[in-house]
Amino acid sequence: MxxxxxxxxxxxxxxxxxxxxxxxxxxxxxxxxxxxxxxxxxxxxxxxxxxxxxxxxxxxxxxxxxxxxxxxxxxxxxxxxxxxxxxxxxxxADLPHGRRLHRIPTVYGGTLAPQLAEAAAEAGMSAADAVTSLSTARVRVTALGFAPGQPYLGELPETWNIPRQQGLTPRVPKGALVLAIRQFVIFSVTAPTGWRHVGQTAAPLFRMGAERPFLLAPGDEVEFPEVSEEVFARMQNDPEGGASWEDLP
Structure with a gap:
């Protein structure tokens, strides 16, 4: 060809x-x-x-x-x-039918997501304004990749067109919400990354043997509302990690 x-x-x-x-x-x-x-x-x-x-x-x-x-x-x-x-x-073209809107509660900043302030500075805003921006954004699952059920989500507003880190974070935990180049990624496994760790979620992205093993599918939309560390601690005992979803029209 x-x-x-x-x-x-x-x-x-x-x-x-x-x-x-x-x-x-x-x-x-x-x-x-x-x-x-x-x-x-x-x-x-x-x-x-x-x-x-x-x-x-x-x-x-x-x-x-x-x-x-x-x-x-x-x-x-x-x-x-x-x-x-x-x-x-x-x-x-119209987006495919059968898509879902997911809401995945997220802790921003603090000890659980230590790079929020750094990401906010790269975007030219305060940490508080960054949380407001990120927690109210609705993004699309553009693709799955890297690890089972791991989503790439975008695009965030232009202000979040920040680069990856020049160095490497040796380890972020499963459920880490990381950010770069106007995209979120949620880590489905513990792994190193060059993306900034801005939030932490508890929703399981991959469940072996389930009818729908991946929580998210390409084309789904996702919101990450803010919760406190206390609420997050309780969500860790929830099989759904506090996540909910509804069908999109």
């Missing part, structure tokens, strides 16, 4: 990914329209998957297909994908 090497190619852009994968991208960086398009395109593929396709997933701005090249040729799949790509303006 010639557009694999076209540096200024227009979107959507179709590329091969190894001998058994294809990638349809809707932008070269995260934006609301590009993420919307990736989610909608994935949903369209899942509603009518081509025979021979074995996996369909999405990332921040792309939809990925893994297929059996013995059952489905590259040329046949390319033809199907190009037809779907041309069928509508995916940047204006």
């Amino acid at each position: 010639t557009d694999d090497l076209a540096p200024m190619a227009s979107y959507p852009l179709l590329r091969t990914a190894g001998i058994d994968g294809m990638l349809v991208s809707f932008g070269d960086k995260l934006s609301e329209p590009a993420n919307r398009a990736a989610l909608a395109f994935r949903a369209a593929l899942e509603s009518d998957p081509p025979e021979g396709v074995e996996e369909i997933s999405s990332s921040l701005v792309s939809a990925y297909l893994r297929f059996d090249p013995l059952a489905l040729s590259h040329a046949a799949l390319e033809s199907k994908l190009r037809g779907l790509m041309a069928s509508r303006d995916w940047l204006q």
Whole structure:
């Protein structure tokens, strides 16, 4: 496919990914329209998957297909994908049905989330104003990645377009709400990170064997209302970690 090497190619852009994968991208960086398009395109593929396709997933701005090249040729799949790509303006497509709005109570700052003040200073605001901004924001799950059920959420207001740290925090706990480049991430496991730890949650993101093992799904929306450390301590005994959800229209 010639557009694999076209540096200024227009979107959507179709590329091969190894001998058994294809990638349809809707932008070269995260934006609301590009993420919307990736989610909608994935949903369209899942509603009518081509025979021979074995996996369909999405990332921040792309939809990925893994297929059996013995059952489905590259040329046949390319033809199907190009037809779907041309069928509508995916940047204006409706988001998939079945999405949820989650509310995940969060402690901001203090000993549980020690980098809130640093993040606030990077954004040019006080710690109190930062908590107000972050706790009232509604963000979309743009993708899952890095660890089971771990979400990337965005985009936050432009003031939160702050860089990652230059160094590495050796360890943040499971449930850490971290922030950089207008995005949240909630850690589903204990891990090192270069993102700033601004909040702490108690909701389990991954439950092995559950009907829905991942709490959050791409396209869901999430709010992180502020709670005190005392309320957080009680939520740790709640199997849901204080989280609740409702269906989105």
